[in-house]
Amino acid sequence: MLTSEDKKLIQHVWGRLSGCEEEVGADALWRMFHAYPPTKTYFPHFDLSPGSDQIRSHGKKVVAALGTAIKNIDSLSQALSELSNLHAYNLRVDPPRFSLQFLSQCLQVVLAVRLGKEYTPEMHSAVDKFMSAVAAVLAEKYR
Amino acid sequence: MVHWSAEEKQLIAGLWAKVNVEECGAEALARLLIVYPWTQRFFASFGNLSGPTAIVGNPKVRAHGKKVLTSFGDAIKNLDNLKVTYSKLSELHCDKLHVDPENFRLLGDILIIVLAAHFTKDFTPTCQATWQKLVGVVAHALAHKYH
Numbered sequence: 001m002l003t004s005e006d007k008k009l010i011q012h013v014w015g016r017l018s019g020c021e022e023e024v025g026a027d028a029l030w031r032m033f034h035a036y037p038p039t040k041t042y043f044p045h046f047d048l049s050p051g052s053d054q055i056r057s058h059g060k061k062v063v064a065a066l067g068t069a070i071k072n073i074d075s076l077s078q079a080l081s082e083l084s085n086l087h088a089y090n091l092r093v094d095p096p097r098f099s100l101q102f103l104s105q106c107l108q109v110v111l112a113v114r115l116g117k118e119y120t121p122e123m124h125s126a127v128d129k130f131m132s133a134v135a136a137v138l139a140e141k142y143r
Numbered sequence: 144m145v146h147w148s149a150e151e152k153q154l155i156a157g158l159w160a161k162v163n164v165e166e167c168g169a170e171a172l173a174r175l176l177i178v179y180p181w182t183q184r185f186f187a188s189f190g191n192l193s194g195p196t197a198i199v200g201n202p203k204v205r206a207h208g209k210k211v212l213t214s215f216g217d218a219i220k221n222l223d224n225l226k227v228t229y230s231k232l233s234e235l236h237c238d239k240l241h242v243d244p245e246n247f248r249l250l251g252d253i254l255i256i257v258l259a260a261h262f263t264k265d266f267t268p269t270c271q272a273t274w275q276k277l278v279g280v281v282a283h284a285l286a287h288k289y290h
Binding site for chain 1: 170173174178195199252255256257259260261263264268269271272275276
């Protein structure tokens with residue numbers, strides 16, 4: 001359950017990323033494809049080479065979606081409803097529980113790389129909880 | 144048996160040589176207890192775990208974190224022989240400590256984040272991929288003797 005302290009921390013972290021959304025998203029996706037090769041199976045139509053435009057633009061999209069989620073953190077189900085439909089009926093990525101876990105890990109690594117010591121245990125905890133909440137919402141309509 | 148390329152071995156050894164085992168171990172264990180509070184169930188005897196500040200400052204957490212990461216160092220020295228190296232530890236975690244192996248994965252992921260925060264830009268995607276493979280293999284070896 002996200003406490004008000006968690007929400008503040010998440011907003012703070014996101015604020016620190018302002019202006020770098022594309023880079024952060026692309027870095028997270030690239031790391032995910034590298035560390036968890038099976039995740040590439042969902043992107044056979046993508047150019048997955050380093051610096052690929054598709055990875056950059058998709059990374060930007062993902063981070064923007066997370067940003068929207070954060071702005072509507074008290075009504076995640078509603079805010080992510082369309083994305084939830086997309087993942088359940090179109091993309092049918094294996095339950096986001098698993099995939100988001102890999103994306104969440106890689107996003108957190110990117111945050112840690114960028115923020116270093118500033119990525120405190122409290123921040124780490126808040127982001128991890130947030131990503132779990134997002135994954136749960138995205139998986140809501142699977143069956 | 145897991146295959147390690149020369150590049151992977153270098154990425155592991157190269158980074159490990161720069162790791163402060165006591166600091167990183169303490170931090171990784173503290174974060175495990177903070178980010179996944181249910182893991183505190185294994186550390187009832189550790190005293191004050193009431194919040195992040197208490198956990199980070201807890202001397203038993205620090206000491207145990209160091210122990211855990213020192214053991215991880217043994218894994219690194221025995222990459223080609225992990226299951227045997229960790230055979231007794233695996234039995235211990237199953238029979239005496241009763242730890243769900245899922246926790247090994249959680250700790251592995253946390254260690255990666257601690258390393259990322261520490262080494263920042265040097266913790267490249269290739270480095271991360273190699274280390275994710277390593278923590279996965281270590282977790283697997285630790286779970287191997289479960290029954």
